[in-house]
Amino acid sequence: MQIGANSLLQEMQTLTGEIKPNGITPNITQQVANTSGSDFGSLLSEAVGNVNALQATSSSLQTRLDMGDTRVTLSDTVIAREKASVAFEATVQVRNKLVEAYKEIMSMPV
Template structure:
């Protein structure tokens, strides 16, 4: 089974457009990191991705704190959505790390 990434990416971008822009300070911009990877340093891309995940976690924590303090501009749904986004991004990062470690071990076990 072969999966073509272009229709999948287009569908994800169309779904992104359906998300209400009134989700507070959270904007779905994960696809921005994938747009221009030609000639980019892998370490720099990985660092940006980890920084993005960290930013999502900080935003989620900030919204939860503001909700706990009684800020009326933050809704429970905004907080839950932010928490889920940060959780999904973290899980994806862990999976990428696992694949990189697995690939490294496989390369190191190859005979020279």
């Protein structure tokens, strides 16, 4: 089952709009304000874009090293590859936690 970031965010927003504990709306001190001005969807999109950029840089360095570019060292290439790998693994773990949370929310009785 493929879950996109935007569809997950929309589903969570609809669920938030439907849930009011005992019919009482929370007062202003209970609400958390988003002071950064960014929403979750844009932050997630930006993070995925950063991972993509790291992978593109790693691929570019690998290609340049294979082509014999003397300005690219093996250590730079390996470091870029490891950065991209760690960033990708972190993204996969975040995705897994989001899917797990989504499944848990959807299995809650209403």
